[in-house]
Amino acid sequence: MSRIEDLETFVAIIDAGSLTGAARKLGRSLQAVSRSLGALENDVGIELIHRTTRQCRPNEAGQAFYQRVKPALTDIIEARSEISDRRLEPRGLLKIGAPTLFGPDFLVPIIAEFMRSYPQIEVDLQLTDTFVDLAAEGFDLVVRIAQLPDSGLQGKRLGALRRVVFGAPSYLKDRGIPKHPGELRDHCCVVRTVDRQPGQWTFRAGGRPRKFSVNGSFRCNSMEGIYSAVRCGLGLGYSPLWQIKHMIDNGDVQIVLEDYEPEPVPIHVLWQENKFPPAKVRAFVDLLAKRLSLEGL
Missing domain, CATH: 3.40.190.10 (Periplasmic binding protein-like II)
Incomplete structure:
Protein backbone atom coordinates (compact mmCIF):
# COMPACT_ATOMS: atom_id res chain seq x y z
CA MET A 1 0.00 0.00 0.00
CA SER A 2 1.30 3.42 -0.94
CA ARG A 3 2.48 5.73 1.80
CA ILE A 4 0.62 9.00 2.38
CA GLU A 5 3.93 10.75 1.68
CA ASP A 6 4.10 9.19 -1.79
CA LEU A 7 0.54 10.29 -2.58
CA GLU A 8 1.32 13.81 -1.35
CA THR A 9 4.37 13.85 -3.63
CA PHE A 10 2.33 12.68 -6.65
CA VAL A 11 -0.30 15.41 -6.15
CA ALA A 12 2.39 18.05 -5.57
CA ILE A 13 4.19 17.12 -8.83
CA ILE A 14 1.03 17.53 -10.88
CA ASP A 15 0.06 20.75 -9.11
CA ALA A 16 3.55 22.22 -9.53
CA GLY A 17 4.13 20.85 -13.04
CA SER A 18 7.64 19.57 -12.28
CA LEU A 19 9.70 17.52 -9.86
CA THR A 20 11.69 20.60 -8.92
CA GLY A 21 8.55 22.61 -8.14
CA ALA A 22 7.16 19.75 -6.05
CA ALA A 23 10.43 19.45 -4.13
CA ARG A 24 10.35 23.16 -3.39
CA LYS A 25 6.69 23.02 -2.28
CA LEU A 26 7.19 20.01 -0.04
CA GLY A 27 10.57 21.08 1.34
CA ARG A 28 12.21 17.84 0.20
CA SER A 29 15.18 17.10 -2.00
CA LEU A 30 14.71 16.48 -5.72
CA GLN A 31 16.04 12.94 -5.26
CA ALA A 32 13.53 12.22 -2.49
CA VAL A 33 10.64 13.43 -4.66
CA SER A 34 11.81 11.31 -7.60
CA ARG A 35 12.15 8.23 -5.39
CA SER A 36 8.71 8.78 -3.91
CA LEU A 37 7.07 9.01 -7.33
CA GLY A 38 8.92 5.87 -8.48
CA ALA A 39 7.76 3.99 -5.37
CA LEU A 40 4.13 4.97 -6.04
CA GLU A 41 4.27 3.90 -9.69
CA ASN A 42 5.87 0.58 -8.68
CA ASP A 43 3.09 0.09 -6.16
CA VAL A 44 0.22 0.69 -8.62
CA GLY A 45 2.06 -1.09 -11.43
CA ILE A 46 1.71 1.62 -14.07
CA GLU A 47 3.39 4.84 -15.12
CA LEU A 48 1.37 7.85 -14.01
CA ILE A 49 3.44 10.85 -15.15
CA HIS A 50 5.32 11.65 -18.35
CA ARG A 51 8.66 13.19 -17.40
CA THR A 52 10.78 15.56 -19.46
CA THR A 53 13.70 17.70 -18.45
CA ARG A 54 11.44 20.74 -18.12
CA GLN A 55 8.07 19.49 -16.95
CA CYS A 56 5.95 16.59 -15.76
CA ARG A 57 2.45 15.89 -16.98
CA PRO A 58 0.04 13.13 -15.96
CA ASN A 59 -0.93 10.59 -18.59
CA GLU A 60 -4.54 9.41 -18.87
CA ALA A 61 -4.17 6.95 -16.00
CA GLY A 62 -2.31 9.52 -13.93
CA GLN A 63 -5.00 12.17 -14.46
CA ALA A 64 -7.76 9.76 -13.43
CA PHE A 65 -5.74 8.71 -10.38
CA TYR A 66 -5.10 12.37 -9.48
CA GLN A 67 -8.80 13.23 -9.61
CA ARG A 68 -9.64 10.40 -7.22
CA VAL A 69 -6.67 10.80 -4.89
CA LYS A 70 -6.55 14.56 -4.33
CA PRO A 71 -9.94 14.96 -2.56
CA ALA A 72 -9.24 11.91 -0.41
CA LEU A 73 -5.77 13.17 0.40
CA THR A 74 -7.20 16.56 1.38
CA ASP A 75 -9.59 14.83 3.78
CA ILE A 76 -6.73 12.81 5.27
CA ILE A 77 -4.56 15.90 5.76
CA GLU A 78 -7.45 17.78 7.39
CA ALA A 79 -8.22 14.82 9.65
CA ARG A 80 -4.58 14.54 10.65
CA SER A 81 -4.49 18.26 11.40
CA GLU A 82 -7.67 17.99 13.49
CA ILE A 83 -6.22 15.11 15.49
CA SER A 84 -3.02 17.09 16.02
CA ASP A 85 -5.10 20.03 17.26
CA ARG A 86 -6.91 17.74 19.68
CA ARG A 87 -3.57 16.57 20.99
CA LEU A 88 -2.46 20.14 21.58
CA GLU A 89 -5.69 21.96 22.53
CA PRO A 90 -8.16 20.55 25.10
CA ARG A 91 -11.56 19.99 23.53
CA ARG A 162 -6.87 12.82 57.76
CA ARG A 163 -9.52 10.86 59.63
CA VAL A 164 -10.49 12.40 62.96
CA VAL A 165 -12.73 12.06 66.00
CA PHE A 166 -14.75 15.15 66.78
CA GLY A 167 -17.45 16.36 69.13
CA ALA A 168 -19.58 19.37 69.95
CA PRO A 169 -18.27 21.70 72.71
CA SER A 170 -21.44 21.03 74.70
CA TYR A 171 -20.87 17.26 74.64
CA LEU A 172 -17.19 17.55 75.54
CA LYS A 173 -17.98 19.91 78.40
CA ASP A 174 -20.55 17.48 79.77
CA ARG A 175 -18.72 14.16 79.18
CA GLY A 176 -15.08 15.22 79.13
CA ILE A 177 -12.40 14.94 76.46
CA PRO A 178 -11.07 11.41 75.82
CA LYS A 179 -7.28 11.12 76.14
CA HIS A 180 -6.89 7.64 74.61
CA PRO A 181 -8.97 5.64 72.09
CA GLY A 182 -9.62 3.06 74.80
CA GLU A 183 -11.67 5.64 76.68
CA LEU A 184 -14.23 5.75 73.86
CA ARG A 185 -16.01 2.76 75.42
CA ASP A 186 -17.19 5.20 78.10
CA HIS A 187 -18.47 7.71 75.55
CA CYS A 188 -21.49 7.95 73.30
CA CYS A 189 -20.28 7.52 69.71
CA VAL A 190 -22.41 8.11 66.64
CA VAL A 191 -21.94 5.02 64.45
CA ARG A 192 -22.42 4.85 60.70
CA THR A 193 -24.44 1.71 60.12
CA VAL A 194 -23.44 1.13 56.49
CA ASP A 195 -19.71 0.89 57.21
CA ARG A 196 -18.01 -2.41 56.44
CA GLN A 197 -17.40 -2.84 60.18
CA PRO A 198 -19.88 -0.59 62.01
CA GLY A 199 -18.64 0.48 65.42
CA GLN A 200 -14.98 -0.28 64.63
CA TRP A 201 -12.84 2.87 64.49
CA THR A 202 -9.19 2.68 63.43
CA PHE A 203 -6.42 4.52 65.29
CA ARG A 204 -2.66 4.39 65.47
CA ALA A 205 -1.71 3.26 68.96
CA GLY A 206 1.56 1.72 70.10
CA GLY A 207 3.10 2.48 66.71
CA ARG A 208 0.65 0.37 64.72
CA PRO A 209 -2.94 0.51 63.42
CA ARG A 210 -5.52 -0.76 65.91
CA LYS A 211 -9.30 -1.02 65.86
CA PHE A 212 -11.33 0.05 68.86
CA SER A 213 -14.98 -0.85 69.41
CA VAL A 214 -17.38 2.04 69.98
CA ASN A 215 -21.11 2.33 70.57
CA GLY A 216 -23.81 4.81 71.37
CA SER A 217 -27.54 5.39 71.51
CA PHE A 218 -27.77 7.07 68.09
CA ARG A 219 -26.86 5.43 64.78
CA CYS A 220 -27.30 6.61 61.21
CA ASN A 221 -26.69 5.37 57.67
CA SER A 222 -25.55 8.75 56.24
CA MET A 223 -22.68 11.06 57.08
CA GLU A 224 -24.95 14.11 56.87
CA GLY A 225 -27.12 12.64 59.62
CA ILE A 226 -24.06 11.82 61.69
CA TYR A 227 -22.71 15.35 61.39
CA SER A 228 -26.03 16.81 62.50
CA ALA A 229 -26.20 14.44 65.44
CA VAL A 230 -22.67 15.29 66.60
CA ARG A 231 -23.37 18.99 66.21
CA CYS A 232 -26.45 18.55 68.41
CA GLY A 233 -24.34 16.92 71.13
CA LEU A 234 -25.54 13.33 70.74
CA GLY A 235 -22.02 11.92 70.77
CA LEU A 236 -18.61 11.77 69.15
CA GLY A 237 -18.19 11.24 65.40
CA TYR A 238 -15.45 9.76 63.22
CA SER A 239 -14.94 11.21 59.77
CA PRO A 240 -12.54 12.45 57.12
CA LEU A 241 -11.40 15.90 58.23
CA TRP A 242 -12.20 17.54 54.89
CA GLN A 243 -15.88 16.69 55.30
CA ILE A 244 -16.22 18.56 58.62
CA LYS A 245 -13.72 21.39 58.21
CA HIS A 246 -16.50 23.94 57.83
CA MET A 247 -17.98 22.77 61.15
CA ILE A 248 -14.61 23.21 62.84
CA ASP A 249 -14.11 26.64 61.29
CA ASN A 250 -17.57 27.67 62.56
CA GLY A 251 -16.83 26.38 66.07
CA ASP A 252 -19.60 23.77 65.89
CA VAL A 253 -17.23 20.90 66.73
CA GLN A 254 -13.64 20.32 67.77
CA ILE A 255 -11.16 17.52 67.14
CA VAL A 256 -10.03 15.11 69.87
CA LEU A 257 -7.49 12.27 70.01
CA GLU A 258 -5.24 13.93 67.41
CA ASP A 259 -2.19 12.04 68.70
CA TYR A 260 -3.84 8.74 67.76
CA GLU A 261 -5.10 9.51 64.28
CA PRO A 262 -4.59 6.68 61.74
CA GLU A 263 -2.38 7.14 58.71
CA PRO A 264 -3.89 9.68 56.30
Missing part, protein backbone atom coordinates in the same frame (compact mmCIF):
# COMPACT_ATOMS: atom_id res chain seq x y z
CA GLY A 92 -14.46 17.57 23.53
CA LEU A 93 -16.23 15.73 26.35
CA LEU A 94 -14.35 15.07 29.59
CA LYS A 95 -16.05 12.42 31.74
CA ILE A 96 -14.95 12.54 35.38
CA GLY A 97 -15.80 10.28 38.31
CA ALA A 98 -15.45 11.46 41.92
CA PRO A 99 -16.70 10.67 45.45
CA THR A 100 -20.18 11.98 46.21
CA LEU A 101 -19.27 14.50 48.92
CA PHE A 102 -15.85 15.43 47.56
CA GLY A 103 -16.93 16.43 44.07
CA PRO A 104 -19.23 19.43 44.68
CA ASP A 105 -16.95 21.34 47.06
CA PHE A 106 -13.52 20.49 45.68
CA LEU A 107 -13.88 19.56 42.01
CA VAL A 108 -16.72 21.69 40.64
CA PRO A 109 -14.92 25.05 41.21
CA ILE A 110 -11.86 23.68 39.40
CA ILE A 111 -14.01 22.27 36.60
CA ALA A 112 -15.64 25.71 36.21
CA GLU A 113 -12.20 27.34 35.88
CA PHE A 114 -11.15 24.69 33.38
CA MET A 115 -14.23 25.18 31.22
CA ARG A 116 -13.76 28.94 31.21
CA SER A 117 -10.18 28.47 30.03
CA TYR A 118 -11.16 25.98 27.31
CA PRO A 119 -14.57 26.85 25.82
CA GLN A 120 -14.57 23.75 23.58
CA ILE A 121 -14.61 21.46 26.62
CA GLU A 122 -17.77 19.77 27.91
CA VAL A 123 -17.77 17.94 31.27
CA ASP A 124 -19.84 15.01 32.51
CA LEU A 125 -19.23 14.68 36.28
CA GLN A 126 -20.47 11.44 37.83
CA LEU A 127 -20.54 11.43 41.65
CA THR A 128 -20.36 7.96 43.16
CA ASP A 129 -18.71 6.27 46.11
CA THR A 130 -18.18 3.00 44.24
CA PHE A 131 -15.01 2.27 42.26
CA VAL A 132 -15.90 2.60 38.59
CA ASP A 133 -14.21 0.79 35.72
CA LEU A 134 -12.71 3.59 33.61
CA ALA A 135 -12.59 1.69 30.34
CA ALA A 136 -15.93 -0.11 30.66
CA GLU A 137 -17.86 3.00 31.70
CA GLY A 138 -16.11 5.49 29.44
CA PHE A 139 -14.46 7.67 32.08
CA ASP A 140 -11.51 9.85 31.10
CA LEU A 141 -10.34 10.13 34.70
CA VAL A 142 -11.49 9.47 38.27
CA VAL A 143 -10.60 10.81 41.70
CA ARG A 144 -10.20 8.13 44.36
CA ILE A 145 -9.68 8.44 48.09
CA ALA A 146 -8.15 5.10 49.08
CA GLN A 147 -5.02 3.02 49.20
CA LEU A 148 -4.69 1.85 45.62
CA PRO A 149 -3.64 -1.58 44.38
CA ASP A 150 -1.68 -1.91 41.14
CA SER A 151 -4.48 -1.28 38.66
CA GLY A 152 -2.68 -0.70 35.37
CA LEU A 153 -3.84 2.92 35.44
CA GLN A 154 -1.75 6.05 35.33
CA GLY A 155 -2.16 8.40 38.26
CA LYS A 156 -1.03 11.42 40.20
CA ARG A 157 -1.10 11.76 43.97
CA LEU A 158 -2.98 14.87 45.07
CA GLY A 159 -2.39 14.60 48.79
CA ALA A 160 -3.46 12.67 51.89
CA LEU A 161 -6.59 13.12 53.97
CA VAL A 265 -5.66 8.19 53.29
CA PRO A 266 -4.04 9.12 49.95
CA ILE A 267 -6.08 10.79 47.24
CA HIS A 268 -5.23 10.23 43.58
CA VAL A 269 -6.48 11.19 40.16
CA LEU A 270 -6.32 8.22 37.79
CA TRP A 271 -6.64 7.84 34.03
CA GLN A 272 -6.19 5.13 31.42
CA GLU A 273 -2.60 4.12 30.76
CA ASN A 274 -1.73 5.78 27.47
CA LYS A 275 1.55 6.82 25.90
CA PHE A 276 -0.13 9.99 24.66
CA PRO A 277 -2.94 11.01 27.04
CA PRO A 278 -5.44 13.37 25.37
CA ALA A 279 -4.79 17.06 25.85
CA LYS A 280 -8.02 17.43 27.83
CA VAL A 281 -6.81 14.86 30.38
CA ARG A 282 -3.29 16.27 30.67
CA ALA A 283 -4.53 19.84 31.07
CA PHE A 284 -7.17 18.99 33.69
CA VAL A 285 -4.78 16.84 35.74
CA ASP A 286 -2.23 19.67 35.74
CA LEU A 287 -4.84 22.19 36.90
CA LEU A 288 -6.18 19.80 39.53
CA ALA A 289 -2.72 19.24 41.00
CA LYS A 290 -2.05 22.98 40.95
CA ARG A 291 -5.31 24.03 42.61
CA LEU A 292 -5.81 21.29 45.20
CA SER A 293 -3.79 21.54 48.38
CA LEU A 294 -4.93 18.50 50.31
CA GLU A 295 -1.89 17.26 52.19
CA GLY A 296 -2.96 16.60 55.76
CA LEU A 297 -6.45 18.06 55.33
Whole structure:
Protein backbone atom coordinates (compact mmCIF):
# COMPACT_ATOMS: atom_id res chain seq x y z
CA MET A 1 0.00 0.00 0.00
CA SER A 2 1.30 3.42 -0.94
CA ARG A 3 2.48 5.73 1.80
CA ILE A 4 0.62 9.00 2.38
CA GLU A 5 3.93 10.75 1.68
CA ASP A 6 4.10 9.19 -1.79
CA LEU A 7 0.54 10.29 -2.58
CA GLU A 8 1.32 13.81 -1.35
CA THR A 9 4.37 13.85 -3.63
CA PHE A 10 2.33 12.68 -6.65
CA VAL A 11 -0.30 15.41 -6.15
CA ALA A 12 2.39 18.05 -5.57
CA ILE A 13 4.19 17.12 -8.83
CA ILE A 14 1.03 17.53 -10.88
CA ASP A 15 0.06 20.75 -9.11
CA ALA A 16 3.55 22.22 -9.53
CA GLY A 17 4.13 20.85 -13.04
CA SER A 18 7.64 19.57 -12.28
CA LEU A 19 9.70 17.52 -9.86
CA THR A 20 11.69 20.60 -8.92
CA GLY A 21 8.55 22.61 -8.14
CA ALA A 22 7.16 19.75 -6.05
CA ALA A 23 10.43 19.45 -4.13
CA ARG A 24 10.35 23.16 -3.39
CA LYS A 25 6.69 23.02 -2.28
CA LEU A 26 7.19 20.01 -0.04
CA GLY A 27 10.57 21.08 1.34
CA ARG A 28 12.21 17.84 0.20
CA SER A 29 15.18 17.10 -2.00
CA LEU A 30 14.71 16.48 -5.72
CA GLN A 31 16.04 12.94 -5.26
CA ALA A 32 13.53 12.22 -2.49
CA VAL A 33 10.64 13.43 -4.66
CA SER A 34 11.81 11.31 -7.60
CA ARG A 35 12.15 8.23 -5.39
CA SER A 36 8.71 8.78 -3.91
CA LEU A 37 7.07 9.01 -7.33
CA GLY A 38 8.92 5.87 -8.48
CA ALA A 39 7.76 3.99 -5.37
CA LEU A 40 4.13 4.97 -6.04
CA GLU A 41 4.27 3.90 -9.69
CA ASN A 42 5.87 0.58 -8.68
CA ASP A 43 3.09 0.09 -6.16
CA VAL A 44 0.22 0.69 -8.62
CA GLY A 45 2.06 -1.09 -11.43
CA ILE A 46 1.71 1.62 -14.07
CA GLU A 47 3.39 4.84 -15.12
CA LEU A 48 1.37 7.85 -14.01
CA ILE A 49 3.44 10.85 -15.15
CA HIS A 50 5.32 11.65 -18.35
CA ARG A 51 8.66 13.19 -17.40
CA THR A 52 10.78 15.56 -19.46
CA THR A 53 13.70 17.70 -18.45
CA ARG A 54 11.44 20.74 -18.12
CA GLN A 55 8.07 19.49 -16.95
CA CYS A 56 5.95 16.59 -15.76
CA ARG A 57 2.45 15.89 -16.98
CA PRO A 58 0.04 13.13 -15.96
CA ASN A 59 -0.93 10.59 -18.59
CA GLU A 60 -4.54 9.41 -18.87
CA ALA A 61 -4.17 6.95 -16.00
CA GLY A 62 -2.31 9.52 -13.93
CA GLN A 63 -5.00 12.17 -14.46
CA ALA A 64 -7.76 9.76 -13.43
CA PHE A 65 -5.74 8.71 -10.38
CA TYR A 66 -5.10 12.37 -9.48
CA GLN A 67 -8.80 13.23 -9.61
CA ARG A 68 -9.64 10.40 -7.22
CA VAL A 69 -6.67 10.80 -4.89
CA LYS A 70 -6.55 14.56 -4.33
CA PRO A 71 -9.94 14.96 -2.56
CA ALA A 72 -9.24 11.91 -0.41
CA LEU A 73 -5.77 13.17 0.40
CA THR A 74 -7.20 16.56 1.38
CA ASP A 75 -9.59 14.83 3.78
CA ILE A 76 -6.73 12.81 5.27
CA ILE A 77 -4.56 15.90 5.76
CA GLU A 78 -7.45 17.78 7.39
CA ALA A 79 -8.22 14.82 9.65
CA ARG A 80 -4.58 14.54 10.65
CA SER A 81 -4.49 18.26 11.40
CA GLU A 82 -7.67 17.99 13.49
CA ILE A 83 -6.22 15.11 15.49
CA SER A 84 -3.02 17.09 16.02
CA ASP A 85 -5.10 20.03 17.26
CA ARG A 86 -6.91 17.74 19.68
CA ARG A 87 -3.57 16.57 20.99
CA LEU A 88 -2.46 20.14 21.58
CA GLU A 89 -5.69 21.96 22.53
CA PRO A 90 -8.16 20.55 25.10
CA ARG A 91 -11.56 19.99 23.53
CA GLY A 92 -14.46 17.57 23.53
CA LEU A 93 -16.23 15.73 26.35
CA LEU A 94 -14.35 15.07 29.59
CA LYS A 95 -16.05 12.42 31.74
CA ILE A 96 -14.95 12.54 35.38
CA GLY A 97 -15.80 10.28 38.31
CA ALA A 98 -15.45 11.46 41.92
CA PRO A 99 -16.70 10.67 45.45
CA THR A 100 -20.18 11.98 46.21
CA LEU A 101 -19.27 14.50 48.92
CA PHE A 102 -15.85 15.43 47.56
CA GLY A 103 -16.93 16.43 44.07
CA PRO A 104 -19.23 19.43 44.68
CA ASP A 105 -16.95 21.34 47.06
CA PHE A 106 -13.52 20.49 45.68
CA LEU A 107 -13.88 19.56 42.01
CA VAL A 108 -16.72 21.69 40.64
CA PRO A 109 -14.92 25.05 41.21
CA ILE A 110 -11.86 23.68 39.40
CA ILE A 111 -14.01 22.27 36.60
CA ALA A 112 -15.64 25.71 36.21
CA GLU A 113 -12.20 27.34 35.88
CA PHE A 114 -11.15 24.69 33.38
CA MET A 115 -14.23 25.18 31.22
CA ARG A 116 -13.76 28.94 31.21
CA SER A 117 -10.18 28.47 30.03
CA TYR A 118 -11.16 25.98 27.31
CA PRO A 119 -14.57 26.85 25.82
CA GLN A 120 -14.57 23.75 23.58
CA ILE A 121 -14.61 21.46 26.62
CA GLU A 122 -17.77 19.77 27.91
CA VAL A 123 -17.77 17.94 31.27
CA ASP A 124 -19.84 15.01 32.51
CA LEU A 125 -19.23 14.68 36.28
CA GLN A 126 -20.47 11.44 37.83
CA LEU A 127 -20.54 11.43 41.65
CA THR A 128 -20.36 7.96 43.16
CA ASP A 129 -18.71 6.27 46.11
CA THR A 130 -18.18 3.00 44.24
CA PHE A 131 -15.01 2.27 42.26
CA VAL A 132 -15.90 2.60 38.59
CA ASP A 133 -14.21 0.79 35.72
CA LEU A 134 -12.71 3.59 33.61
CA ALA A 135 -12.59 1.69 30.34
CA ALA A 136 -15.93 -0.11 30.66
CA GLU A 137 -17.86 3.00 31.70
CA GLY A 138 -16.11 5.49 29.44
CA PHE A 139 -14.46 7.67 32.08
CA ASP A 140 -11.51 9.85 31.10
CA LEU A 141 -10.34 10.13 34.70
CA VAL A 142 -11.49 9.47 38.27
CA VAL A 143 -10.60 10.81 41.70
CA ARG A 144 -10.20 8.13 44.36
CA ILE A 145 -9.68 8.44 48.09
CA ALA A 146 -8.15 5.10 49.08
CA GLN A 147 -5.02 3.02 49.20
CA LEU A 148 -4.69 1.85 45.62
CA PRO A 149 -3.64 -1.58 44.38
CA ASP A 150 -1.68 -1.91 41.14
CA SER A 151 -4.48 -1.28 38.66
CA GLY A 152 -2.68 -0.70 35.37
CA LEU A 153 -3.84 2.92 35.44
CA GLN A 154 -1.75 6.05 35.33
CA GLY A 155 -2.16 8.40 38.26
CA LYS A 156 -1.03 11.42 40.20
CA ARG A 157 -1.10 11.76 43.97
CA LEU A 158 -2.98 14.87 45.07
CA GLY A 159 -2.39 14.60 48.79
CA ALA A 160 -3.46 12.67 51.89
CA LEU A 161 -6.59 13.12 53.97
CA ARG A 162 -6.87 12.82 57.76
CA ARG A 163 -9.52 10.86 59.63
CA VAL A 164 -10.49 12.40 62.96
CA VAL A 165 -12.73 12.06 66.00
CA PHE A 166 -14.75 15.15 66.78
CA GLY A 167 -17.45 16.36 69.13
CA ALA A 168 -19.58 19.37 69.95
CA PRO A 169 -18.27 21.70 72.71
CA SER A 170 -21.44 21.03 74.70
CA TYR A 171 -20.87 17.26 74.64
CA LEU A 172 -17.19 17.55 75.54
CA LYS A 173 -17.98 19.91 78.40
CA ASP A 174 -20.55 17.48 79.77
CA ARG A 175 -18.72 14.16 79.18
CA GLY A 176 -15.08 15.22 79.13
CA ILE A 177 -12.40 14.94 76.46
CA PRO A 178 -11.07 11.41 75.82
CA LYS A 179 -7.28 11.12 76.14
CA HIS A 180 -6.89 7.64 74.61
CA PRO A 181 -8.97 5.64 72.09
CA GLY A 182 -9.62 3.06 74.80
CA GLU A 183 -11.67 5.64 76.68
CA LEU A 184 -14.23 5.75 73.86
CA ARG A 185 -16.01 2.76 75.42
CA ASP A 186 -17.19 5.20 78.10
CA HIS A 187 -18.47 7.71 75.55
CA CYS A 188 -21.49 7.95 73.30
CA CYS A 189 -20.28 7.52 69.71
CA VAL A 190 -22.41 8.11 66.64
CA VAL A 191 -21.94 5.02 64.45
CA ARG A 192 -22.42 4.85 60.70
CA THR A 193 -24.44 1.71 60.12
CA VAL A 194 -23.44 1.13 56.49
CA ASP A 195 -19.71 0.89 57.21
CA ARG A 196 -18.01 -2.41 56.44
CA GLN A 197 -17.40 -2.84 60.18
CA PRO A 198 -19.88 -0.59 62.01
CA GLY A 199 -18.64 0.48 65.42
CA GLN A 200 -14.98 -0.28 64.63
CA TRP A 201 -12.84 2.87 64.49
CA THR A 202 -9.19 2.68 63.43
CA PHE A 203 -6.42 4.52 65.29
CA ARG A 204 -2.66 4.39 65.47
CA ALA A 205 -1.71 3.26 68.96
CA GLY A 206 1.56 1.72 70.10
CA GLY A 207 3.10 2.48 66.71
CA ARG A 208 0.65 0.37 64.72
CA PRO A 209 -2.94 0.51 63.42
CA ARG A 210 -5.52 -0.76 65.91
CA LYS A 211 -9.30 -1.02 65.86
CA PHE A 212 -11.33 0.05 68.86
CA SER A 213 -14.98 -0.85 69.41
CA VAL A 214 -17.38 2.04 69.98
CA ASN A 215 -21.11 2.33 70.57
CA GLY A 216 -23.81 4.81 71.37
CA SER A 217 -27.54 5.39 71.51
CA PHE A 218 -27.77 7.07 68.09
CA ARG A 219 -26.86 5.43 64.78
CA CYS A 220 -27.30 6.61 61.21
CA ASN A 221 -26.69 5.37 57.67
CA SER A 222 -25.55 8.75 56.24
CA MET A 223 -22.68 11.06 57.08
CA GLU A 224 -24.95 14.11 56.87
CA GLY A 225 -27.12 12.64 59.62
CA ILE A 226 -24.06 11.82 61.69
CA TYR A 227 -22.71 15.35 61.39
CA SER A 228 -26.03 16.81 62.50
CA ALA A 229 -26.20 14.44 65.44
CA VAL A 230 -22.67 15.29 66.60
CA ARG A 231 -23.37 18.99 66.21
CA CYS A 232 -26.45 18.55 68.41
CA GLY A 233 -24.34 16.92 71.13
CA LEU A 234 -25.54 13.33 70.74
CA GLY A 235 -22.02 11.92 70.77
CA LEU A 236 -18.61 11.77 69.15
CA GLY A 237 -18.19 11.24 65.40
CA TYR A 238 -15.45 9.76 63.22
CA SER A 239 -14.94 11.21 59.77
CA PRO A 240 -12.54 12.45 57.12
CA LEU A 241 -11.40 15.90 58.23
CA TRP A 242 -12.20 17.54 54.89
CA GLN A 243 -15.88 16.69 55.30
CA ILE A 244 -16.22 18.56 58.62
CA LYS A 245 -13.72 21.39 58.21
CA HIS A 246 -16.50 23.94 57.83
CA MET A 247 -17.98 22.77 61.15
CA ILE A 248 -14.61 23.21 62.84
CA ASP A 249 -14.11 26.64 61.29
CA ASN A 250 -17.57 27.67 62.56
CA GLY A 251 -16.83 26.38 66.07
CA ASP A 252 -19.60 23.77 65.89
CA VAL A 253 -17.23 20.90 66.73
CA GLN A 254 -13.64 20.32 67.77
CA ILE A 255 -11.16 17.52 67.14
CA VAL A 256 -10.03 15.11 69.87
CA LEU A 257 -7.49 12.27 70.01
CA GLU A 258 -5.24 13.93 67.41
CA ASP A 259 -2.19 12.04 68.70
CA TYR A 260 -3.84 8.74 67.76
CA GLU A 261 -5.10 9.51 64.28
CA PRO A 262 -4.59 6.68 61.74
CA GLU A 263 -2.38 7.14 58.71
CA PRO A 264 -3.89 9.68 56.30
CA VAL A 265 -5.66 8.19 53.29
CA PRO A 266 -4.04 9.12 49.95
CA ILE A 267 -6.08 10.79 47.24
CA HIS A 268 -5.23 10.23 43.58
CA VAL A 269 -6.48 11.19 40.16
CA LEU A 270 -6.32 8.22 37.79
CA TRP A 271 -6.64 7.84 34.03
CA GLN A 272 -6.19 5.13 31.42
CA GLU A 273 -2.60 4.12 30.76
CA ASN A 274 -1.73 5.78 27.47
CA LYS A 275 1.55 6.82 25.90
CA PHE A 276 -0.13 9.99 24.66
CA PRO A 277 -2.94 11.01 27.04
CA PRO A 278 -5.44 13.37 25.37
CA ALA A 279 -4.79 17.06 25.85
CA LYS A 280 -8.02 17.43 27.83
CA VAL A 281 -6.81 14.86 30.38
CA ARG A 282 -3.29 16.27 30.67
CA ALA A 283 -4.53 19.84 31.07
CA PHE A 284 -7.17 18.99 33.69
CA VAL A 285 -4.78 16.84 35.74
CA ASP A 286 -2.23 19.67 35.74
CA LEU A 287 -4.84 22.19 36.90
CA LEU A 288 -6.18 19.80 39.53
CA ALA A 289 -2.72 19.24 41.00
CA LYS A 290 -2.05 22.98 40.95
CA ARG A 291 -5.31 24.03 42.61
CA LEU A 292 -5.81 21.29 45.20
CA SER A 293 -3.79 21.54 48.38
CA LEU A 294 -4.93 18.50 50.31
CA GLU A 295 -1.89 17.26 52.19
CA GLY A 296 -2.96 16.60 55.76
CA LEU A 297 -6.45 18.06 55.33
